[in-house]
Amino acid sequence: MSSPASSQHSNDGLPSIPGCDTIIDLAVLKGEALKAKVLKLVQVLFPEWAEGVESIQIDRVSGALTNAVFFVNAPNKSRLLLRVYGNGVDQIIDRENELSWLARLSSLNIGPSLLGVFGNGRFEQYLPSTTLTHEDMCTPETSQRIASCLRELHDIVTVYPFDPTKDHLEVWSNIEKWYKVVMTLLPNLMKKSDGWAKILKVYNLERLPFQIEECKKILQKVDSPIVFAHNDTQYGNVLQLENTNELVVVDFEYAGYNPRGFDLANHMCEWAYNYHSEQPAAMNMSLFPTYEEQIRFLKAYLETPSKFDNPAINGVTPESLQKECTMWLMASHLSWGLWGLIQANQSEIDFDYFLFSTQRLNAFREEFAKWSS
Structure with a gap:
C-alpha cells in the first residue's frame, strides 16, 4: 500500500x-x-x-x-x-x-x-520529442546547437552562484567517493571471473590515489571557471521537441558545479560511443571529434548569447578553450572508469561495464602520462 x-x-x-x-x-x-x-x-x-x-x-x-x-x-x-x-x-x-x-x-x-x-x-x-542518435549528435548543425544548450546550462551559475564554503565540485567529489566504493567491491570483482581478476591485478588500483592527487595539481593550473555542468551530455540525454525542433538536455543525475573544461571535454568523449551499435560499451576513438570539429563546437558555445549575462566568457578563444578541454579529458576518463567498475559489480542492465571501465581507465593513464611529463 x-x-x-x-x-x-x-x-x-x-x-x-x-x-x-x-x-x-x-x-x-x-x-x-x-x-x-x-x-x-x-x-x-x-x-x-x-x-x-x-x-x-x-x-x-x-x-x-x-x-x-x-x-x-x-x-x-x-x-x-x-x-x-x-x-x-x-x-x-x-x-x-x-x-x-x-x-x-x-x-x-x-x-x-x-x-x-x-x-x-x-x-x-x-516532452513530445525524439531522442538524438549518435549520427545526429555529430552533424555540424546539431553539434553547434548542443554547444548552445550547454552554454545556457553553464550560465545558470550566475543565478545560483558556486559557494566554496558549502558547495563542492562534482568531479573530485565523485572520483573520491567512487574510488572508495570500488576498493570495497574489488574482492567481489576479482571473484566474478579469472579474466577480470588478471586485468584488475595489472591495473593496480591501489596506486590510483597518488595519480588522482597529481591529476588535481595539474588541473588546478588550468584556468577553467566553475559552471553549472550537466556532466553527462551523451546523445540519449538530448531531445528534439516535436513542435519547435528545439533541443532540450534532460537527465540531470550527475549535474552540479564543475569546471567548464570538464563538462565540454566530457561531451566530446561521448562522440566516441554509439550505445546502439553492435559493441555499445566500446570506446571508438576514431569517432572522437577532430580538431576542426572541436573548434566549430566551441566557437558556437562562445558565440551563444548569455541569457544570464555571464562575464566568464570574455577574452576566451575557441583555440584556448580547446586546450582547456583537452587537459580536462583525463578527469572525465577517470571518473567514468571508476563508475564503470561499480556498475560492473551491481548492474542488471545488459551492457559490458567492465570493458567500458577498463577502456576509460586506460585512456586516463595515457592522458595523465602526457600531462604529468
Missing part, C-alpha cells in the same frame, strides 16, 4: 512537489502487477490526474544506463514519464543534489518539470 503523499520542499524557496516512500521493485513486479502498483502510486501522488482512471498503459523506453524509464498513459490524460532508479545506484548518484537542481531548473523553465518523487524513483513532465 502506498503511503499518503507529502510535500517535498526543496531549497531556495522553490515550490514543493508531492512525494511518498513507495518502492517499485522491478525484479518482482511484472505485467499487470506492475501496472496496478504504478496506478496506486499515481493515485497517491496525482489524485486529480488519476480521477476516473481505472487502468493505465506502461511502455518501457530503452537506452538508460542507470534507470528504467517508462511512459505512463491513460485515456484523455497527459502522458507521464516514470523513472525507476537502478539497483545500487545510490552508491553513485546523490539523489538529494539531483532533485534540488531539478527544482531550480524547473523554476527557470529549463528541461522537463519534476512532478513527484517516491522511494526509488520519480515522475517527470513528458
